[in-house]
Amino acid sequence: xxxxxxxxxxxxxxxxxxxxxxxxxxxxxxxxxxxxxxxxxxxxxxxxxxxxxxxxxxxxxxxxxxxxxxxxxxxxxxxxxxxxxxxxxxxxxxxxxxxxxxxxxxxxxxxxxxxxxxxxxxxxxxxxxxxxxxxxxxxxxxxxxxxxxxxxxxxxxxxxxxxxxxxxxxxxxxxxxxxxxxxxxxxxxxxxxxxxxxxxxxxxxxxxxxxxxxxxxxxxxxxxxxxxxxxxxxxxxxxxxxxxxxxxxxxxxxxxxxxxxxxxxxxxxxxxxxxxxxxxxxxxxxxxxxxxxxxxxxxxxxxxxxxxxxxxxxxxxxxxxxxxxxxxxxxxxxxxxxxxxx
Amino acid sequence: xxxxxxxxxxxxxxxxxxxxxxxxxxxxxxxxxxxxxxxxxxxxxxxxxxxxxxxxxxxxxxxxxxxxxxxxxxxxxxxxxxxxxxxxxxxxxxxxxxxxxxxxxxxxxxxxxxxxxxxxxxxxxxxxxxxxxxxxxxxxxxxxxxxxxxxxxxxxxxxxxxxxxxxxxxxxxxxxxxxxxxxxxxxxxxxxxxxxxxxxxxxxxxxxxxxxxxxxxxxxxx
Numbered sequence: 002x003x004x005x006x007x008x009x010x011x012x013x014x015x016x017x018x019x020x021x022x023x024x025x026x027x028x029x030x031x032x033x034x035x036x037x038x039x040x041x042x043x044x045x046x047x048x049x050x051x052x053x054x055x056x057x058x059x060x061x062x063x064x065x066x067x068x069x070x071x072x073x074x075x076x077x078x079x080x081x082x083x084x085x086x087x088x089x090x091x092x093x094x095x096x097x098x099x100x101x102x103x104x105x106x107x108x109x110x111x112x113x114x115x116x117x118x119x120x121x122x123x124x125x126x127x128x129x130x131x132x133x134x135x136x137x138x139x140x141x142x143x144x145x146x147x148x149x150x151x152x153x154x155x156x157x158x159x160x161x162x163x164x165x166x167x168x169x170x171x172x173x174x175x176x177x178x179x180x181x182x183x184x185x186x187x188x189x190x191x192x193x194x195x196x197x198x199x200x201x202x203x204x205x206x207x208x209x210x211x212x213x214x215x216x217x218x219x220x221x222x223x224x225x226x227x228x229x230x231x232x233x234x235x236x237x238x239x240x241x242x243x244x245x246x247x248x249x250x251x252x253x254x255x256x257x258x259x260x261x262x263x264x265x266x267x268x269x270x271x272x273x274x275x276x277x278x279x280x281x282x283x284x285x286x287x288x289x290x291x292x293x294x295x296x297x298x299x300x301x302x303x304x305x306x307x308x309x310x311x312x313x314x315x316x317x318x319x320x321x322x323x324x325x326x327x328x329x330x331x332x333x334x335x336x337x338x339x340x341x342x343x
Numbered sequence: 344x345x346x347x348x349x350x351x352x353x354x355x356x357x358x359x360x361x362x363x364x365x366x367x368x369x370x371x372x373x374x375x376x377x378x379x380x381x382x383x384x385x386x387x388x389x390x391x392x393x394x395x396x397x398x399x400x401x402x403x404x405x406x407x408x409x410x411x412x413x414x415x416x417x418x419x420x421x422x423x424x425x426x427x428x429x430x431x432x433x434x435x436x437x438x439x440x441x442x443x444x445x446x447x448x449x450x451x452x453x454x455x456x457x458x459x460x461x462x463x464x465x466x467x468x469x470x471x472x473x474x475x476x477x478x479x480x481x482x483x484x485x486x487x488x489x490x491x492x493x494x495x496x497x498x499x500x501x502x503x504x505x506x507x508x509x510x511x512x513x514x515x516x517x518x519x520x521x522x523x524x525x526x527x528x529x530x531x532x533x534x535x536x537x538x539x540x541x542x543x544x545x546x547x548x549x550x551x552x553x554x555x556x557x558x559x560x561x562x563x564x565x
Contacts, residue, residue, distance in 0.1 A: 053473055082475035093466035096565045097488040106484070107474040138564040158474075 002031040002066055002194055003052075003162065009060035010047050010218075021047040023218035024061070029211075032192045034185070034304070036209035036226070038199055038241055044218040045198045049164050052196065053085045054078060066161065083111050086155030090167035092147040094139040100126070100150050101135040107157040125153040129183060145176035152183065156191075163187075165197040169204060177201075181208050185304075202245040206230070206303050214238045227305045231271050231335065245301070255296060255312060259339060263319045267296065268326070271335035272309035281334060282313070289325045291317035312339070351533035356523060361543055363437045364519035367509040368547070371444035372502045378449035379501070380494070382408060383456025384482065394478050411450040416508050419447050420515060440517035444508050448501050455497035459490040492563040499555025503548050510544065520544050 010022040021044045029035045039045040050056040052063055054070060063070040065081075073081060094103050104125055108118045126132055129149040139147055148168060155163055165184070169177040185208050188195055197209060205212050205226060213223035214237050221235040233239040258267050270281070286293055298311035315322050329336050345352075382404060388394050389401035414422065420443040424434060431439050463486055471485045487494070513521025520540045528536030 055469060055472060079475040079477065082473055085473070087470070087473040089466060089470065091466055093464065093470035095467055095485065095489060097491065097562075106471075109484070110471075110474050110476045110480055140565050154470075154474075164473075 003027075003029040003196075004064040005029075005052075005061070006064070007061035008048070008051055008058055008063060010044075010051055010056060011059045020218050022051060022058075025215075025218075025220050026061075027213060027220065027223065029194060029196060031194055032188070033210045034188055034195045034197060034208050036197045036199065036205040036212040037215055038202065038205050038212060039215035039237070040200060043215040043237075045200075045215045046166060047218075048215065049166050049196060049198045052162075052164060053082055053087060083107065083158045084160045085162050085164060086158075086160040087164040087166065088148065088151040088155050088168045090170045092139070092144075092151045092171075094147060094150055094154075096139050098138075099135065100131060100137050100139070100142070103139065103150055104153045104157055107154055111158050121157060122153075125156060128156070128187070129153045143176070144172050145179055148172065148176075148180050149183065152180075152187070156187070156193075160193070162194045162196065165195060165199075167198055167200070170199065170201070177204070178207070184208060202241045205241075206245060206301060208304060210304055214241065225305060226303050227273060227308060230301075230303065231273055231308055255339065258296060258314050264322070265314055265316045266322055267312065267314050267339040268329075269337040269339055270309075270311040270313065270329065271337075272300075272311065273306070273335070281329065281332060282311075284332075285325055285329065288328065289317070290321055291315050291325055349535040349539050351527075351531075351535050352539045356527065357539060357543060360518065360520045360523040360540065361547070363517075364506070364509050364513075364521070364544070364547065367437045367440050367444060367512070367517065367519055368502060368505050368551075371441055371448060371505050371509075372498065374441065374445035375448040375452050375501055375505065376498055378445060379452030379498075380456050382449060382453035383460065384486075386453060386457040387460040387486075388478075388482075394481065408450040408453050411446060412454070414447075416443070416447045417511055417515075419443055420512060435516045435518075437518045440509065440512035440519075443512065444505055447508055448505050451504065452497060452501045455501070456490075456494060459493035459497060460486055462493060463489045492559040492565075495555055495559040495562065499552060499559070502551045502555070506544060506548055506551070 005025060005027045008022055008025045009020070012019040012021055023044070025048060037045045037048060047056055051058045052070070058071055061071070068081065070078070070081065095106065098106065101122055104122045105118045108121060113121070126135060129152050131146060131149050131153065134142065134146065139150065142150070151168075169180050172180060181204060184195060187193055197204065199205065209226050211224065212226050212229050213220045214229065214235060215221065216235070216237040222229060222233070222238045229238055230242055233242045255267055258265075282293055282295070285291065292315070294314040294316065296312040296314055298309065300307055300309040315325060317325070326336055326338070385400065385404045386408070389397045389404065411419070420440075423443045423446065427439050427442050428434060430442055433439050467489060468481060468485055471481050476484070509517065509519050510521025510524070513519045513523070514525045516522070520543050524537045524540035528534060528540060
């Protein structure tokens with residue numbers, strides 16, 4: 002639905018040139034929630050602003066449902082933008098307008114008649130759960146409510162894509178979850194494509210179907226969220242995944258289990274999707290002559306299914322341990338023998 | 344008691360002069376509002392990174408504004424005599440003061456307008472752009488309403504300046520309370536007339552300030 006080819010943005014200043022977005026190519030499917038994650042300065046905010054040309058690309062093409070956005074003249078671009086909603090980290094509501102009038106604003110711009118606006122705004126207010134707050138001013142709302150207004154406003158002209166620029170970064174964890182739930186339900190209800198920029202892995206885990214990891218203007222890795230989570234390839238992706246998995250912070254505590262001794266090994270198991278539900282450990286104990294000592298474990302839900310991590314210590318004959326590892330691998334669960342702790 | 348303290352004050356003259364002062368102030372405030380907002384918009388929009396980014400327009404406007412602000416008002420009136428004569432057809436009376444009043448106050452107000460626009464959240468302007476808003480929509484539906492409290496407190500300050508400008512204009516024959524204080528008070532050594540005129544001017548200033556504060560507060564929903 003959205004095809005991005007070789008997208009680039011070069012900022013030229015007197016003293017230096019900054020390649021904010023560097024030759025990014027991606028395809029985003031109709032109805033998916035696509036996440037873009039990166040540390041600040043990675044170029045992800047510039048990237049999303051290139052999509053609706055708030056920033057002019059210096060190279061490449063963006064094709065949305067067959068229309069090349071990059072070549073549209075300004076008046077057609079304005080028309081196209083009405084079908085591309087955007088929400089912001091700091092909400093960007095007009096303080097001088099009530100909730101109702103803020104949501105009506107994009108409809109006014111699109112030239113919708115007053116009675117139709119009335120109806121549409123009421124519908125949107127119900128959708129985002131702000132009934133009863135129509136006449137409030139933004140200053141009277143909490144952060145979460147403000148973002149709900151932002152979402153309603155972005156949806157007013159029935160867009161085919163919703164761009165979220167750090168939409169939850171200014172919210173507390175609980176409110177973040179509420180807003181993410183709302184976005185997921187809108188995605189499902191309206192089959193709306195959502196592109197989401199964030200620096201929080203938690204957000205990607207909770208709502209996204211696919212993710213691209215950005216670093217220094219480039220997409221260093223992209224794919225299904227579950228794949229990136231389980232097998233991060235790039236350094237940046239690994240750091241993000243670690244951030245999320247509390248066990249990764251506690252690797253120090255594994256240290257004392259790791260020995261030179263060949264008859265004990267510490268192994269890390271990755272369970273993905275339905276594997277997470279298998280009673281693998283008891284199968285292993287029944288089949289092989291090994292002792293299994295469970296060290297620590299966790300399970301994380303994502304949009305595409307759960308994935309779990311389990312650290313265990315195996316005690317037994319060297320050859321039996323090797324056989325055990327083979328057995329586990331054959332059962333579809335990923336195994337990693339830990340010999341060293343960072 | 345009043346006639347005891349103010350033996351030379353003729354109330355009829357006071358009311359006439361007050362009317363003239365108010366006439367000059369109100370008309371010039373309206374003129375300043377229009378001209379000042381136009382100039383302020385031009386200054387703001389032609390700035391680097393804004394909607395009509397244009398170096399030439401920006402520097403020409405900025406220079407004009409700075410030059411007019413640098414000229415002392417009393418001298419501006421003299422400089423504008425030919426223009427006034429051409430526009431109004433006379434150099435005496437409240438009407439003749441209007442061109443100088445407006446040209447004297449508008450550049451000052453233009454700067455206040457520019458500052459008010461700069462205070463408008465850039466993100467909100469950006470949000471309007473993402474909705475496909477045209478420039479005039481951004482001006483009328485975002486910039487102006489979002490900066491309204493600052494625009495109003497700015498015009499209040501300017502209006503009070505204008506009251507004192509009218510008094511200066513009065514001294515060279517524009518009428519109003521300044522004229523009254525100078526001609527019928529100071530020159531005849533009837534100081535009670537000077538004091539009475541001052542009191543009237545102070546009251547006018549207070550009323551302007553009160554209205555300005557009230558409106559600015561009422562419109563501010565932040």
